[in-house]
Each structure stands twice: as C-alpha cells, then as structure tokens.
Amino acid sequence: MRVITGSARGRALETLKGDDVVRPTTDKVKEAIFSSIQFEIEGRDFVDVFAGSGQMGIEALSRGAKSALFLDANKKAKDVIERNLKVTNLQQFATVVCADSIAYLKNTTREFDVAFLDPPYNKGILQEILPIIAQRMKKTGVIICESALNDKILQKYYKFTLDRERTYGKIRVSTYRHEEFAAIGA
Helix, strand or coil: CCCCCCCCCCCCCCCCHHHHCCCCCCCHHHHHHHCCHHHCEEEEEEEEEECCCCHHHHHHHHCCEEEEEEEEEEEEEEEEEEHHHHHHHCCHEEEECCCCCHHHHHHCCCCEEEEECCCCCCCCHHHHHHHHCCCCCCEEEEEEEEEEECCCCCCCCCEEEEEEEEEEEEEEEEEEEEEECCCCCC
C-alpha cells in the first residue's frame, strides 16, 4: 500500500497485521475516490473515521489537505497511523485519536470539509454514524462512505443527501453532499 500522489507520493504505508488485520481500501477504489473529489481537498479539513492504517487521511494530506483527524478505537491502529504519518512527514498536520468514533463525533464541536467512513461491513455501524457525521460537516462538505453492497443506507442523513454511488466488485462507495449542492436524480 502506497501514497498515490502529492508530497508523499510513492511512500509505502504499514498496515495492521495478525489478529488486527483490517480491510484496507484498494488502490483502485482510493484512486477513484480521490479523482472524484480532487478539487475539494486542498486547504480543507479531512476526517478519516475507522482509520485503520490512516491511508485515506494520509492521501488527503499528501494532496494538500490543511488538516486530518484520524479516528480509530484500536490502539495498534493508532500506533500504525502515527508511524505512517512520520514516514510521510505529515504528522504536523494530523491529529490521531484512539477512541470510539461514534462517541467522539457525538461529543466534538469540530466541523469537517471531507469525511471518509469505512466501518466494519454489515454491522449497522454506517447507519448509526452517518446522521452524526452529517451534523459535523460544513455546508459545502462531502461525506464518502465505503461499504458492502448489501449494507443498507438511506438516501438522506440530516441535510446531506446521496449524491452519487459507484460499485467496485463487492464494494460500494457512496457520496453525500448537502441538499443544496447534491446532484438532482442521484
């Protein structure tokens, strides 16, 4: 797993091993996601929820995001994220929090421009966290969710509505935007 482009382009990233194995976003899906929001990254505040190795937030920082918040409840994930930030020399723009993502987002007043959510599949977590993160987004923000095809999600959470969906094999990537900016007939 590597950083695709930007200031840390080509840097190899560490992933969790053994019992802590996560399901990293594939390079193909990562490239598609960042291509779809390429003009919405630079100078923006990014949150990588259920961050795992932190590759999505690191990619955003490499592409010029102003800041990235990495959330993961796993202490080993936090350590891996911190090592990946150090190897990419992006730690000065990052905050890594080892906490339950839902609880953290319920209690923060921080707002984000771009949110990436990749929770464990088919456990109902995405449905629980989407209305919470939608209330933490700036009006011009975008929420991107990676999920299994059969994970049930709604068309609208708070004032954010489904703008686009793409499938990559057994993976679905859903993009939500504020109702004032979402495409009609998504």
